Amino acid sequence: MLKEELLADALHELTAELDEHEGEDLYALLLDWSRDLARVFADPLFGRLVPAVLGELQRNPRFAHVYADRVVRPRRQAIVELLTQAIGDGELREGLDVDLIADLLAGPPFLRLLPLGLPPVSEHYAEDLLETIWRGIAPGPEEQ
Numbered sequence: 001m002l003k004e005e006l007l008a009d010a011l012h013e014l015t016a017e018l019d020e021h022e023g024e025d026l027y028a029l030l031l032d033w034s035r036d037l038a039r040v041f042a043d044p045l046f047g048r049l050v051p052a053v054l055g056e057l058q059r060n061p062r063f064a065h066v067y068a069d070r071v072v073r074p075r076r077q078a079i080v081e082l083l084t085q086a087i088g089d090g091e092l093r094e095g096l097d098v099d100l101i102a103d104l105l106a107g108p109p110f111l112r113l114l115p116l117g118l119p120p121v122s123e124h125y126a127e128d129l130l131e132t133i134w135r136g137i138a139p140g141p142e143e144q
Contacts, residue, residue, distance in 0.1 A: 004063040005070075026091045027134065029082065034105060034126035041113045042121045050113055076102055093139050104133050 040046055057064045083098040108129055112121050122128075 004066045026086045031130050034130050038109050038121045038126040041109045092137050
């Protein structure tokens with residue numbers, strides 16, 4: 001196994017998985033995932049690793065490819081599939097851009113992780129973020 005693969009696998013273990021449970025409602029699934037993601041991004045170890053990982057992604061195209069294939073794409077695809085299914089099941093409004101929603105769920109906590117002087121991810125950040133997004137994606141009363 002190449003060093004890029006070892007590093008990507010180690011980082012995979014530090015990141016949040018989408019744990020689907022049969023019959024669990026969409027909001028609860030997204031909230032659990034958002035909380036897990038916020039916990040990962042609030043972890044000081046992860047915060048110390050991010051600058052090195054970002055630098056390596058810029059310098060090493062092989063690592064960027066392996067990291068995307070093993071860490072980013074599988075997690076993103078799981079969220080996109082969940083959101084797509086939820087639209088089909090009427091749990092979300094029709095016509096939504098599931099890729100954009102996936103970006104909205106994962107991007108803001110990551111931005112807070114960067115050393116930009118922004119407030120850190122707070123204890124209730126995941127709930128507040130999901131509630132804000134949910135208002136724009138949940139079906140209206142006429143669609144339920």
